[in-house]
Structure formats: structure tokens, C-alpha cells
Amino acid sequence: MAIYGTALLALCLLIGSIVGRLLGMVVGIDANVGGVGIAMLVLISLCDRLHRSGRLKPPTAQGIVFWSLIYIPIVVAMAASQNVRAAITGGPVAILAGTSAVVVSFAMVPLFSRIGNHPSTEGPS
């Protein structure tokens, strides 16, 4: 049943966010440290096991797949509920600080992609 998949997904997110929160408490900050990332790892390893043992039935999978398919519309709704006015009216310091951080970070992507990248796995380019 589809609800099994959705419930599995929900449990992964709950486990991840609780672990992330506790991790934050351990290091002494009032924030969630990587809860969603932890939830993703839990989902991947759980689904891998269920898949191997043949217990991940197609209807169960559909209960997860639906949410990944609805991802882009959710992101559109997220964009529509951002505080865009505050960003635009934040003044030159805010605009320049935000923009510079983006430009510098974009520029670093190709640089970091090269670090630790074994040429043998890449093949000729």
C-alpha cells in the first residue's frame, strides 16, 4: 500500500530531524545539524535493504516516489513564500554581501571538483 512508503519516508525524516536536533544539543547550538541529510542516508540504506530482500513492493515505492515528483511544485510554493521584498529593500550592503558570496562560491565549484578527483575514473576529456 502507498501509505507504507509515505510512512517510511515520514519516519526517516522524523528520525533524521531528531538526530540532527540532538547533534545540535551535543555541540551546544540551538539548531538542527543536517537532519534532512541524515534522513536521506537513513532512507537510502533502508530502501536498499528492503529492495534486496524483495520487500519493497511497487505500491510501497509509489508512496515515496509521489513526494519526489511533487518536489518541484513544492519548491515553486517555497519561492512564492520567500521574503523577496526584504531582500530587495535590504540596502546596498545586504545586496553586495549576498551577491559577492554567491559569485565567489560559484567560482569555487570547478576548483573543488578537481580536488581528490582521480583522473583514472574520469577518462579522457
Next chain:
Amino acid sequence: MTEVMDAIAGELTKYSLITAFALIGITVWFSYAVSDRLTRGRVHGSAIAILIGLVLAYVGGYLTEGKNGIADVAIFSGIGLMGGAMFRDLAIVATAFGVRLEEFLKTGISGVVSLFAGVVLSFIVGGCVAYAFGYQDAVSMTTIGAGAATYIVGPVTGGAIGATGEVMAISIAAGLVKSILVMTMTPLIAPWIGLDNPRSALIFGGLMGTTSGVAAGLAATDPKLVPYGAMTATFYTGLGCLLGPSVIYMIMRAIV
């Protein structure tokens, strides 16, 4: 006539999440139609949809002077729920379904390195801009630098080290500018920075850090890259909140 309008608005508000599904569905459909017909698919439909979303958010903010974009208009309040952290995080986790664990672990080290580099770089860049504009004390420079990390790291750091309200507002606005730029610019910049494989997406997420920016930017570039970028980005805010008021503030104080 106003009675009829009120009755309609009442129903739309009562079913606000359903109204959001319908409205976002129409927006996405319209965006993909524009993408096909006007740009022949060159500009991704989701990029157009996100852009429309941001414009709606500005209109909402202009009309209501609220913080939640179009969601502050009563009949569109469901958009805030649909696009809020709860559904967003559930959907991000769902995108990891079908991803192989080895692919994450293979790029583990570069992901961690990019995370630390991304947080530190944002503080440096933001701090320099703050300095150039006359905010030359360690608290203001750290807080504005934290905002250049993400709009959550900004107020968390500023609150911890006692920044003024004005600096906090700048810090949050800097984070919002970053998030919006990442949402809109990523699909345009992607070919230039080799953002077309899981490895670079993981590094991209670590360097950018803004979960909403990365989530939307990668969706508009290639939805297959979303889980990789989102994975590292979700650790960024936590790391920033951890390093900002402690190590980075101390270093900033030592320099200034």
C-alpha cells in the same frame, strides 16, 4: 456582489492547501507551456515557475508588508504551508529514493571540504563587504558575514554575539539575496562551472549552503542532481551556526 466575493474567498481560505495545489499546478503548467512555446525548451519550465513564484512573493510582500510573500494574503495562505519547511524537507528526502549509497560515500571527503570552505568563504566575503561599508567592529562584520552564509546563520550568530537590530536586518537581507540569486542564477551558470554530475552537485551544495536556493537552483538545472546538492546543503546551516559565534567570531576579533 461583495457578499458573493466574500463567500468565494471564504471557501478558498477554508481549503487553503487545496487552493495552493491548484494555483501552483496552474503556475507550473503555464511555465512549462512558456518554456516550450517561447523559449523552445531552452529555459527550463521549473526555472520560469520559480521566477513567477518569486515575483508573486514580492507582490505579496508589497501588498501585506508581511514576511511570507504571497502566503500572507489570506486566500493564498496554503502556499506557505505547501512551500514551508515541513513539506519541503519531506520532498527533499524523497528525492534521495533510488540514489545509491556508494555515490554519496565516494564523494564524501570533497563534500566535507566544500562545506567548511563554503561557510568560511561566506564569512570572509560578507565581513569584507561590511568593512568596506563602515561596519568595522568584529560583531557587525561577523553577523553580516553570517548572513552571507544563510539567512538563518545570520540572526543565530548575531543574537549570540549581541549584534544591533540594524546589523541583524542587513544580515538577514544578505542571506535572502543569496538564496534568491542561487535559485535564479544556478541554471544559467551551471554549464560554466561543470555542474552536471552528482559529484559537482554535492560540492555545489556544500559551497552554497542555502537549502532553499540549492533546492530550487538544482531543480531548475537538472532534478536528478537535487539529492546530492541538498544532502550537503542541509549540513551547512548547522555548521555555520556552530562556527559563527565561536571560532569565526574569535578570529574576527583577533584581526580587527
